[in-house]
Amino acid sequence: MKLTKILLTTAAIAVAAGTVHAEGANIFVIGGKPDDPFWSRVKKGAEDAGKVAEAQGGSVTWLGPQNYDNLGPDAAELIRQAIDQKADAIVGPDWVPEAMDPAFQAVVDAGIPLVIYNAGGIEAADRLGAMNYVGAVDYKSGYAGGEYLGKAGHKNGACVNTLPGAANIEAFCNGFNDGLAAAGGAGSTLQLPATAFGDATAVAQAVRAHLLENPTIDAMFAIGDQDTNATISGVQQAGKTGAVHVCGMNFNDSILANIQGGTQACAIDQQGYQQGFFAVSILNNFVNYGVTIPTREILTGPGVIDATNVDLVIAGVQAGAR
Amino acid sequence: MSKNREGRSSRLSLGSLARRPEAGSFVGLILVYALFAILGGAVFVGAPGWSSWLNIAAEVGIVALPVGLLMIAGELDISVGSVIPASQMTTAIIAGYLGLPIVLGIACGLGVGLLVGLVNGHLVTRTTIPSLIITIGTMFAVMGLTLGFAVLIAGSTSVFLVPDPVTKTILGTFLFGMFNVSILWWLVFATFVFLLLHVSPVGNWIFALGGDRDSARNAGIPTSRLTIGLYMLSGFAAALVGILQLMTYQNAQVATGQSFIFNSIMCVVIGGVLLTGGAGSVIGIVIGTATFAIVNQGIFFSGLDPNVGSVIIGVMLLAAVLSNDGFRAIALKYSTRKG
Numbered sequence: 001m002k003l004t005k006i007l008l009t010t011a012a013i014a015v016a017a018g019t020v021h022a023e024g025a026n027i028f029v030i031g032g033k034p035d036d037p038f039w040s041r042v043k044k045g046a047e048d049a050g051k052v053a054e055a056q057g058g059s060v061t062w063l064g065p066q067n068y069d070n071l072g073p074d075a076a077e078l079i080r081q082a083i084d085q086k087a088d089a090i091v092g093p094d095w096v097p098e099a100m101d102p103a104f105q106a107v108v109d110a111g112i113p114l115v116i117y118n119a120g121g122i123e124a125a126d127r128l129g130a131m132n133y134v135g136a137v138d139y140k141s142g143y144a145g146g147e148y149l150g151k152a153g154h155k156n157g158a159c160v161n162t163l164p165g166a167a168n169i170e171a172f173c174n175g176f177n178d179g180l181a182a183a184g185g186a187g188s189t190l191q192l193p194a195t196a197f198g199d200a201t202a203v204a205q206a207v208r209a210h211l212l213e214n215p216t217i218d219a220m221f222a223i224g225d226q227d228t229n230a231t232i233s234g235v236q237q238a239g240k241t242g243a244v245h246v247c248g249m250n251f252n253d254s255i256l257a258n259i260q261g262g263t264q265a266c267a268i269d270q271q272g273y274q275q276g277f278f279a280v281s282i283l284n285n286f287v288n289y290g291v292t293i294p295t296r297e298i299l300t301g302p303g304v305i306d307a308t309n310v311d312l313v314i315a316g317v318q319a320g321a322r
Numbered sequence: 323m324s325k326n327r328e329g330r331s332s333r334l335s336l337g338s339l340a341r342r343p344e345a346g347s348f349v350g351l352i353l354v355y356a357l358f359a360i361l362g363g364a365v366f367v368g369a370p371g372w373s374s375w376l377n378i379a380a381e382v383g384i385v386a387l388p389v390g391l392l393m394i395a396g397e398l399d400i401s402v403g404s405v406i407p408a409s410q411m412t413t414a415i416i417a418g419y420l421g422l423p424i425v426l427g428i429a430c431g432l433g434v435g436l437l438v439g440l441v442n443g444h445l446v447t448r449t450t451i452p453s454l455i456i457t458i459g460t461m462f463a464v465m466g467l468t469l470g471f472a473v474l475i476a477g478s479t480s481v482f483l484v485p486d487p488v489t490k491t492i493l494g495t496f497l498f499g500m501f502n503v504s505i506l507w508w509l510v511f512a513t514f515v516f517l518l519l520h521v522s523p524v525g526n527w528i529f530a531l532g533g534d535r536d537s538a539r540n541a542g543i544p545t546s547r548l549t550i551g552l553y554m555l556s557g558f559a560a561a562l563v564g565i566l567q568l569m570t571y572q573n574a575q576v577a578t579g580q581s582f583i584f585n586s587i588m589c590v591v592i593g594g595v596l597l598t599g600g601a602g603s604v605i606g607i608v609i610g611t612a613t614f615a616i617v618n619q620g621i622f623f624s625g626l627d628p629n630v631g632s633v634i635i636g637v638m639l640l641a642a643v644l645s646n647d648g649f650r651a652i653a654l655k656y657s658t659r660k661g
Contacts, residue, residue, distance in 0.1 A: 035469040035576040037480045066462075067580060164629075193618075193632045199581045200571045201381050201502075202618070205374050209622035212370050213362075225480075226575055233571060237500055238370075253482050254573050 024058025025287035027280055028082035030075060030092035031118070033064050037225055038250050038272050041322075042118065045276030046091070053284045058088070060280055068197065071166060072099025079103035089113040089283035091276075093135075094120025094128075095166055104128045113286055117279040118272075119168035122297040131286065132293060134279045136270030136301030138168040142175025143182075144302040145221050145247040145268050150183020152265065154219035154245055157187035158210060162203060162227050164191045169223050172249060176221040185219070200230040207234025211244060222248035225255055225267075232263055251305060256317070259310045269313075270301035273322065344606030346645035347594045350638055351613045358620030366623040373500035374623075379615035380508035381563050383608065385582050386589040387515045388556035390607040392453075393590055394519070395552055396532040396599030397446060400457040401438055402560035402586060404464040406579030409434045409561035411472050411481060414574035418483030419476045428489075428565055435561025436554050438464055443550030461583075469576050481574045494569025504566045511559065516604040524548070532599025588635060589614045592642045613638065 029046045032039030043062055050060030063082060065074040075092070076099050082090050083106060090107050094100055094116050105128060107114045114130040125133040142159070149157060157180045159173035177187030190210050196202035203226075211217055211234065220235070222228040228248030235244045241263065248255065251267040258264035278298055285291050305313050316322040359367050366374075385402050392399050409431035417427030438460060445456045472479055485494060495503050519525040527548055530538040539545045563582070568574050593610025595602030614635065621631035 033577060035465075035472075035479050037478070037575070037577075040473070040479045190622075191628050193621075193628045197581065198575075198578050200567060200575075200578065201378060202581065204571075205378050205619055206622050206628075208370075209374050209619055212365050212374075213623055213625070226573075226578075229571055229573055237373075237496060239499060252480050252573075254480075 024056040025053055025088040025284050026059050027053060027089045027091065027283050028061050028063060028085065028087040029276065029280065030063050030078045030082065033067070034062065037252055039064065042272040042276040045273035046280045049277045049280035049284065053280065056288055058284065068163065072096025076100045076103040079107060083107060083110055083112065087112055088287050091115050091117055091279040091283060093118035094124040095168060097124065097167060101128065113283055115279045115283055117275045132282060132296055132298060134282070134298040134300065135275050136299065138171035139175040141249060141268045141270055141302040142172035142221065143179035144304055145266065146176040146179025146187060147183055148266050148304055149219040149245055149247055150180045150185045152245065155185040156216045157185060157219035157221065158217050159187060159189045159221040160192065160203065160207060160227055160231055161189050161223060162192045162197050163223065172223050180219065200226065200233070203227055203230035204234040204237065207231050208238045211235065211238040211240055218244055220244055220246045222246065224248070225250045225252045228255055228264065232258060256310055256314050259305060259307060262307070266304050266306040268301070269303040269305055271303065274300040344594045344603050344609055347592055347606050347609045347613065347642060350592065350642065351609050354613050354616050358616060358624055361626065362620055362623030366620060370500060371623060375615040375619040376505050377502040378618055379611050380502060380504040381566065382582060382585045382589055382614065383508045383611040384511050384559050384563050386586040386607055386611050387511060387604065388552065388559045389586045390590040390593065390595050390602060391515065391519060391528060392552050392556055393595050393597065394532045394599055394602040395528045395549065396535065397453040397549065398457060399442065399553065399556045400454065400583050401442060401461040401464060402556060403580045403583035404461045404468065405435050405438050405557050405560035406564040406582060407576050408438070408464050408468040408564070410564035410568040410574040411468050411576055413565055413568055414481040414483040415472070415475055419481050424485060424489050431565050432558060432561045435557035439554035439557025440550060442557070443553035446553065447546040447549050472576050479576045483568060483572055483574065485569050485572070490569060493566055502570060507562065507566065512604060512608055519604050529600060585614065588639055592638055594642065594646055596646060
């Protein structure tokens with residue numbers, strides 16, 4: 001009886017000792033699918049910051065869903081997995097607050113330092129008691145796109161939403177519509193069924209059909225780089241090249257080439273690398289040394305890429321910085 | 323194997339028409355087209371509308387044809403969803419990133435499809451594990467390998483490829499600025515599969531396989547080789563779609579293709595193929611694909627909420643299965659009375 005008690009006490013002390021982080025910080029990062037071009041950049045940022053954590057005896061573990069069919073509940077499950085695996089600190093995006101907030105609450109209740117990144121904004125960080133928010137503000141990103149196209153003189157916009165129901169995507173589209181409205185235009189949202197996500201042909205044909213049905217549309221906004229490429233193809237197939245101007249979130253090589261070539265007006269960059277890098281760095285330094293960043297809401301975007309600065313961005317890509 | 327399909331089309335009576343597996347799906351096609359013709363108006367009925375749904379139908383149709391053959395033979399193939407990105411990434415890496423000849427890239431891309439089919443076929447014929455589980459397994463394995471190799475070789479999850487004008491014309495151009503050349507490939511492939519299933523002796527083997535595998539083997543049909551061949555055809559078709567998309571959009575992504583898994587199965591089922599195997603037709607699969615594409619695209623011309631499109635597809639799927647059962651009951655009743 002007494003022996004058991006001693007053993008239990010020893011075990012409890014051992015567990016407690018584990019949380020003093022003599023062996024560095026084990027940081028769990030919840031993010032998108034690792035094969036998603038945007039998220040692979042966030043992951044690289046997190047892993048690069050993880051090199052410091054590893055040098056101090058810690059680690060960075062990436063947890064991403066297999067697909068986006070059931071985004072909120074799947075991501076909530078990943079957060080709980082991170083808690084179960086005794087994370088010293090957790091980074092996560094608040095994509096679907098209704099489904100994910102209870103899991104984030106469990107992180108805070110367990111006393112694990114939390115940083116919200118990519119989606120949710122400082123509001124989510126405040127509501128959940130997280131240390132900070134690192135990321136672009138989705139609404140402002142969409143707003144920048146709408147404002148850009150509106151100031152260029154375009155009046156009727158449509159935001160292509162291939163992932164209806166995700167809070168950050170709704171915010172992109174609301175921001176785009178408001179930004180366009182502020183510059184004197186008007187915007188609407190083209191909602192695609194879930195069967196279209198990730199299928200360039202389905203997105204392109206939907207855009208084309210929408211443009212044929214609504215001939216006055218002269219501005220479009222897409223929520224990711226693959227969708228942007230598909231949207232531009234849809235515009236071309238509708239015979240509207242030059243008449244419909246496209247801005248999109250994020251960028252890749254072909255988008256930069258399109259901006260250079262004039263088939264795309266602008267790309268809104270939220271600089272995913274920075275999101276992964278700073279979220280992990282903030283937590284690693286806090287767990288190891290107790291230091292904090294007093295600035296709340298670390299903005300990584302929006303940055304507008306258009307014909308005037310695209311060459312600089314391409315130089316950045318070649319240098320491996322973007 | 324007692325099922326005799328030889329004299330099926332020789333008598334043209336009401337009974338034999340109703341007994342045709344595509345009868346119900348043809349009625350569905352007419353109803354759906356009429357609905358969207360009314361809602362969509364002149365634009366949908368004109369060339370822009372036709373090209374819009376034909377472009378969608380062509381890609382999912384090329385995948386649906388061999389998936390349909392497999393379902394007639396009593397098997398499923400989920401792995402098509404990851405063969406599409408695997409083939410397009412292979413081609414893009416070889417011809418785009420490494421700068422080798424595009425013919426080599428396309429050959430290797432198609433080879434990846436054939437290889438995945440070969441593995442699927444051997445696993446299905448040599449084990450007793452249901453093909454659903456096996457192909458889910460290979461789907462995830464191929465997905466992981468595609469991601470791994472793309473990042474390892476090209477250092478990126480999306481790879482660029484600018485095809486030469488000849489390749490672009492054959493595989494990725496828009497005829498009249500709106501009809502994707504993939505529509506022609508779909509028609510060629512549909513003709514090939516039609517001849518395979520309804521004219522060549524292999525067709526009867528496929529029906530026999532889906533009817534009763536053991537009896538088919540006892541009757542001297544090379545069931546294992548046939549199954550492996552069908553899986554390779556399915557892998558080849560998915561690889562072809564991957565390459566067609568690559569040549570059209572000039573960009574390979576490791577994350578594309580998942581939507582083809584359910585979409586192809588839906589086209590096949592709406593087209594009247596029996597889920598338990600042993601019955602179905604190529605014309606039915608083509609009709610099912612057209613119906614699926616018309617609903618998918620018609621919704622954007624109709625002014626309805628796009629989510630309504632998913633509801634219609636879902637209802638049509640259930641209606642197809644129910645009416646198949648209904649038509650089958652009529653057919654069986656008719657043939658017993660006759661006999």
